[in-house]
Amino acid sequence: MDHRLDVARRAAAAGSGSSSPGLGAQSRRRKVPPRPADFKLQIIIIGARGVGKTSLMERFTDDTFCEACKSTESTSKSKRWSLEGRRFDYRYGTRGTGALQQHHICVLQRSKGIIIVYDITKQETFEDLAKWMKMIDKYASEDAELLLVGNKLDCESDRVISKQQGERFASRISGMRFCESSAKDNFNVDEIFLKLVDDIISKMPLEMTNNELSNSVLSLQPEPDVPPELPPPRMRCC
Numbered sequence: 001m002d003h004r005l006d007v008a009r010r011a012a013a014a015g016s017g018s019s020s021p022g023l024g025a026q027s028r029r030r031k032v033p034p035r036p037a038d039f040k041l042q043i044i045i046i047g048a049r050g051v052g053k054t055s056l057m058e059r060f061t062d063d064t065f066c067e068a069c070k071s072t073e074s075t076s077k078s079k080r081w082s083l084e085g086r087r088f089d090y091r092y093g094t095r096g097t098g099a100l101q102q103h104h105i106c107v108l109q110r111s112k113g114i115i116i117v118y119d120i121t122k123q124e125t126f127e128d129l130a131k132w133m134k135m136i137d138k139y140a141s142e143d144a145e146l147l148l149v150g151n152k153l154d155c156e157s158d159r160v161i162s163k164q165q166g167e168r169f170a171s172r173i174s175g176m177r178f179c180e181s182s183a184k185d186n187f188n189v190d191e192i193f194l195k196l197v198d199d200i201i202s203k204m205p206l207e208m209t210n211n212e213l214s215n216s217v218l219s220l221q222p223e224p225d226v227p228p229e230l231p232p233p234r235m236r237c238c
């Protein structure tokens with residue numbers, strides 16, 4: 001395993017399970033606020049309704065799973081961990097669809113990592129990928145790391161999208177990685193997030209990691225379940 005990923009995983013396991021970093025018993029006694037994070041990276045998760053975007057994030061941040069959750073309207077979480085001596089804040093929030101379409105496009109434009117999720121038991125969520133890719137082509141940075149995730153691997157008996165189909169889809173897109181996961185069984189969830197961040201960081205020029213990224217945060221922003229209507233390109237970003 002990649003050394004940095006291993007470090008990140010151990011750090012995450014050791015102290016970052018809370019959705020509210022700094023609220024544990026130990027930090028309540030603390031007089032000074034925790035040191036700010038060192039990195040600012042935006043990552044988004046996109047995919048059709050009900051594929052498990054929120055579940056994957058909740059598994060990663062809180063190690064929880066909600067069996068019968070409602071469609072996400074609005075929520076936010078965060079997770080903190082250290083990697084090679086640098087501190088990271090993972091933050092994410094979900095918003096209702098519709099009203100924030102421009103916001104979503106801005107997030108897409110700023111994102112250094114994009115996780116595209118489908119449900120291995122639902123054909124239409126796989127077919128939706130083409131629409132999401134169109135949006136990525138149009139708005140995302142060319143440097144953004146792409147990761148395709150086939151979720152709900154625990155539902156193997158209901159599978160309609162084979163692993164090979166997922167692999168084939170990813171192999172047609174330059175630089176796109178692929179994996180399958182289960183938010184329910186906590187399979188490959190940490191790997192999704194930590195490997196993506198590791199890939200992003202390993203591509204960064206050294207001077208950027210040392211200077212431009214100081215005092216900032218890494219945020220994780222899930223996206224709406226329906227690809228928004230595409231507004232004219234090059235709209236000014238928020």
Ligand SMILES: Nc1nc2c(ncn2[C@@H]2O[C@H](COP(=O)(O)OP(=O)(O)OP(=O)(O)O)[C@@H](O)[C@H]2O)c(=O)[nH]1
Pocket residue numbers: 047048049050051052053054055056066067068069070071072073151152153154155181182183184185224225
């Ligand atoms: N069996 C199984 N169910 C899952 C898994 N991940 C999510 N689910 C279920 O799928 C449903 C939808 O999960 P969400 O995490 O809300 O999906 P979402 O993509 O955020 O959905 P929207 O907010 O509607 O876009 C919930 O009932 C989850 O319990 C998984 O890995 N396995």
